[in-house]
Amino acid sequence: MALTDAEADRPPELSSGAPALLRLRGVSKWFPGVQALDRVDFDLRAGEVHVLFGENGAGKSTLINIVAGALRPDEGHLLLRGEAADFRSVHDARQQGISAVFQEFSLVPDMTVEENLFLGAELTTGPFLNKPALHRRAEETLSRLGFVLRPRARVNRLSRAEQQMLEIAKALRSNVSILILDEPTAALTERETDRLFQLIRECRRQGAGIIYITHRMNEIHRIGDRITVLRDGRRVATLEVPEATGEKLVELMTGRRIEAFFPRVDHDPGEELLAVEGLGAGSLVRDVSLTVCAGEIVGLAGLVGSGKSEVGRACFGIEPVHAGSSRFRGRPVTRPTPRKMLEAGLVYLPPDRRTEGLVLERNVRENIALSALSLPQFSGRVLLKRRSERGICARLAERLKIVPRRIERGAAFFSGGNQQKMVIAKGLTRNPGLFIMDEPTTGIDVGAKTEVYTFMKDLVEQEGAGILLISSDLPEILHLANRTYVMYRGTVRAELKGAEITEQAVLSHCFDSGTGAAGG
Amino acid sequence: MADVGVGTEEIRVALGARLLRLARVTFVHLGVLPLLLAILVVGFGVAEPRFVSGQNIFNVARQATYLTIVSMAQMLALLTGGFDLSVGVILAMTSVVSAKAMSSVVAGDPNAVGLAITLGILAGLGAGTSMGIANGFGIAILNVSPFMMTLAMASIGFGLALFMTGGVPVYGMPTQFGATLGFGKLLGIPVPVYVTVVVILGMYVLLNWTRMGRYLYAIGGNIKASALSGIPTRSYLFMAYVLCGFLASLGGVMLTARLETGEANIGAAMPLRSIAACVIGGVSLRGGTGKLGSVVLAAVFIDWFENGMNLVRIQSYLQMVVLGVLLIFAVVMDEVRHRYMATLREV
Numbered sequence: 001m002a003l004t005d006a007e008a009d010r011p012p013e014l015s016s017g018a019p020a021l022l023r024l025r026g027v028s029k030w031f032p033g034v035q036a037l038d039r040v041d042f043d044l045r046a047g048e049v050h051v052l053f054g055e056n057g058a059g060k061s062t063l064i065n066i067v068a069g070a071l072r073p074d075e076g077h078l079l080l081r082g083e084a085a086d087f088r089s090v091h092d093a094r095q096q097g098i099s100a101v102f103q104e105f106s107l108v109p110d111m112t113v114e115e116n117l118f119l120g121a122e123l124t125t126g127p128f129l130n131k132p133a134l135h136r137r138a139e140e141t142l143s144r145l146g147f148v149l150r151p152r153a154r155v156n157r158l159s160r161a162e163q164q165m166l167e168i169a170k171a172l173r174s175n176v177s178i179l180i181l182d183e184p185t186a187a188l189t190e191r192e193t194d195r196l197f198q199l200i201r202e203c204r205r206q207g208a209g210i211i212y213i214t215h216r217m218n219e220i221h222r223i224g225d226r227i228t229v230l231r232d233g234r235r236v237a238t239l240e241v242p243e244a245t246g247e248k249l250v251e252l253m254t255g256r257r258i259e260a261f262f263p264r265v266d267h268d269p270g271e272e273l274l275a276v277e278g279l280g281a282g283s284l285v286r287d288v289s290l291t292v293c294a295g296e297i298v299g300l301a302g303l304v305g306s307g308k309s310e311v312g313r314a315c316f317g318i319e320p321v322h323a324g325s326s327r328f329r330g331r332p333v334t335r336p337t338p339r340k341m342l343e344a345g346l347v348y349l350p351p352d353r354r355t356e357g358l359v360l361e362r363n364v365r366e367n368i369a370l371s372a373l374s375l376p377q378f379s380g381r382v383l384l385k386r387r388s389e390r391g392i393c394a395r396l397a398e399r400l401k402i403v404p405r406r407i408e409r410g411a412a413f414f415s416g417g418n419q420q421k422m423v424i425a426k427g428l429t430r431n432p433g434l435f436i437m438d439e440p441t442t443g444i445d446v447g448a449k450t451e452v453y454t455f456m457k458d459l460v461e462q463e464g465a466g467i468l469l470i471s472s473d474l475p476e477i478l479h480l481a482n483r484t485y486v487m488y489r490g491t492v493r494a495e496l497k498g499a500e501i502t503e504q505a506v507l508s509h510c511f512d513s514g515t516g517a518a519g520g
Numbered sequence: 521m522a523d524v525g526v527g528t529e530e531i532r533v534a535l536g537a538r539l540l541r542l543a544r545v546t547f548v549h550l551g552v553l554p555l556l557l558a559i560l561v562v563g564f565g566v567a568e569p570r571f572v573s574g575q576n577i578f579n580v581a582r583q584a585t586y587l588t589i590v591s592m593a594q595m596l597a598l599l600t601g602g603f604d605l606s607v608g609v610i611l612a613m614t615s616v617v618s619a620k621a622m623s624s625v626v627a628g629d630p631n632a633v634g635l636a637i638t639l640g641i642l643a644g645l646g647a648g649t650s651m652g653i654a655n656g657f658g659i660a661i662l663n664v665s666p667f668m669m670t671l672a673m674a675s676i677g678f679g680l681a682l683f684m685t686g687g688v689p690v691y692g693m694p695t696q697f698g699a700t701l702g703f704g705k706l707l708g709i710p711v712p713v714y715v716t717v718v719v720i721l722g723m724y725v726l727l728n729w730t731r732m733g734r735y736l737y738a739i740g741g742n743i744k745a746s747a748l749s750g751i752p753t754r755s756y757l758f759m760a761y762v763l764c765g766f767l768a769s770l771g772g773v774m775l776t777a778r779l780e781t782g783e784a785n786i787g788a789a790m791p792l793r794s795i796a797a798c799v800i801g802g803v804s805l806r807g808g809t810g811k812l813g814s815v816v817l818a819a820v821f822i823d824w825f826e827n828g829m830n831l832v833r834i835q836s837y838l839q840m841v842v843l844g845v846l847l848i849f850a851v852v853m854d855e856v857r858h859r860y861m862a863t864l865r866e867v
């Protein structure tokens with residue numbers, strides 16, 4: 001702790017060489033009942049990528065919202081190129097060359113790519129829209145950025161990754177001096193990520209400053225120059241990226257020491273739980289065969305869009321299956337539905353907690369109990385057993401360390417990490433044998449990640465459960481899986497076991513043959 | 521710091537902030553109803569002392585039973601994230617069908633009063649509930665939006681009710697029907713109040729102590745997450761609209777007994793009034809949240825409010841204006857509430 005405090009006192013400029021493009025001095029912000037930022041100092045130099053790091057709720061979003069002009073500080077001030085700045089709106093900040101790409105998209109789904117790209121800055125001749133010019137400019141912008149998007153495509157037809165690219169294109173439409181990116185790669189494929197990083201480097205070369213929020217350790221090292229860690233609304237430390245090891249960052253971020261980021265999982269494969277043969281599902285997945293046994297974590301790796309998520313969803317009965325057969329605990333599964341699979345002991349944890357995992361309007365207890373209400377512990381013939389329900393849910397909240405441990409509180413009021421724990425707790429109510437975890441750690445902070453990993457370890461080692469881990473986060477697969485399947489364009493391209501699971505090996509199967517190692 | 525005045529000022533500010541936060545949290549949890557009730561009781565109570573007299577409250581309690589039952593019906597649809605614009609014509613169909621059935625049985629055999637009433641009630645409930653079934657089928661199975669389905673059903677039902685009556689009220693029901701279900705009293709308390717209390721208790725158990733209740737909230741909150749939790753969402757959506765139709769229909773039977781005629785236009789204001797009661801009672805238009813007790817209170821509030829306007833002689837046409845304004849106000853407050861919820865979330 002002493003180390004941490006000492007670093008907080010040190011001024012954020014480590015070297016006084018480059019002039020600061022943007023300076024925040026003693027910025028505070030209150031929301032009803034909570035102080036989101038507490039006298040934060042922050043410097044952004046021209047030509048650097050400055051990573052903001054911290055748990056959900058540490059104040060990162062508030063900080064970038066202030067820089068982007070969406071919020072105004074209650075205390076403290078901003079200096080842009082040495083002069084006091086006070087942004088009245090996002091538009092105002094944009095005029096000064098500050099562009100932000102937030103996690104929530106600001107696109108109009110029913111409009112086209114080009115219309116969205118120039119929304120609020122339409123090209124006109126007199127009172128009329130100059131559509132041909134708009135089209136030309138849109139094509140220019142997109143080709144300059146190297147994004148493969150059709151200008152006349154409707155946004156609601158685009159994939160999430162394409163929408164993300166459009167959002168970035170919007171930010172880079174005009175010259176920017178400060179670019180804010182909030183977890184921009186969450187929906188991008190490896191190749192699109194590479195392209196984005198190229199763009200970022202280009203912006204950096206042109207002297208722009210980039211504020212970059214991410215939870216992904218490898219991105220920090222690939223693209224970051226300096227890193228500022230926030231905790232509970234305070235700046236804990238600002239360090240150069242090479243000094244920032246994973247363990248150190250976690251320690252700074254959570255304020256406690258973490259022995260290892262990934263726990264060591266002892267696999268002990270037992271009976272075969274799930275066996276899929278020749279599965280064809282949706283429009284993408286074809287001829288997929290895989291098995292998962294009790295007592296092991298099996299990885300399912302692949303790029304975004306490789307169909308790995310669809311495989312998990314097909315097993316759970318939420319993606320239409322048109323070919324192949326599957327067995328669960330030796331019994332053939334015909335026409336799976338979530339209800340049947342839950343009753344058989346297979347749980348699917350969806351990647352998007354907010355849209356598929358939780359009913360945010362309801363409290364923790366009701367969410368945890370939702371899929372198990374038909375069990376005798378939760379209801380009799382007619383009435384619910386609310387006392388028993390409370391007990392079971394309280395125990396699960398305890399076991400997963402949901403913070404705060406108030407099960408009558410609305411699910412919406414919890415951080416992403418705690419919401420993910422709720423989704424896991426919900427899966428546990430039925431004591432399932434097999435978990436299909438689809439991107440179990442996207443968008444949750446590193447502290448919560450380690451907790452989720454430890455929990456997976458316990459499930460496998462102590463309860464003999466099987467886990468199919470579907471993940472785009474390669475380190476997760478490398479450290480946790482006993483075996484892993486790699487998917488490429490809807491089929492399983494390789495099965496790797498034990499020591500064969502290396503970054504090189506997995507990546508080489510993720511890409512077109514030939515360009516294999518490029519992603520590493 | 522030497523200045524004591526500053527210190528007390530700070531305390532006052534801190535206290536004010538805390539009170540403000542408390543008010544906000546209460547608002548987020550209970551909605552706009554406590555505020556409205558306070559304004560109602562104080563405002564009308566001062567303007568017209570009779571407003572808060574026991575006799576008047578007794579009258580309001582009886583009057584409010586119809587809206588209360590229909591509001592509970594509406595609540596079922598709202599909880600799932602939809603609504604039912606056809607509750608009014610469900611009332612009307614029930615009224616017309618039950619009146620027709622009763623009068624024709626009595627016309628055939630003037631002594632068959634018990635039979636006439638039983639058959640009439642069953643026919644009315646059957647007609648109303650089948651409209652609920654149609655709504656449920658369209659919305660849950662055919663994926664028609666609740667707005668379009670129930671709006672179309674409102675036209676269908678109103679047209680049918682007018683067609684069956686030729687636009688003329690149906691008379692000739694046995695007087696005992698109105699005398700018991702409409703004006704009857706037991707131990708000094710009107711029969712409709714008993715019926716309403718039974719429905720409230722039933723709804724309370726349904727919403728808070730059964731799987732169906734829990735599932736309705738979950739479906740309204742997040743239908744995808746509910747489906748992934750193994751809930752047969754279509755069946756429960758269907759049942760919500762059927763039950764909504766049944767309850768609205770029950771309200772129709774009661775109101776027919778009260779009016780002693782079968783009329784095609786008795787429920788015209790019901791969709792608006794019942795949705796207003798639910799929204800004022802804190803049921804979110806996005807589905808997934810809302811407490812039964814508040815809805816019942818809000819329904820009583822609306823009837824009491826209208827009663828107050830009558831007492832201070834506000835014209836009935838103007839009352840419609842006031843009710844519309846009140847509904848918009850409640851919806852705006854629902855939005856504000858969601859925004860507060862969002863800021864409280866940033867903890």
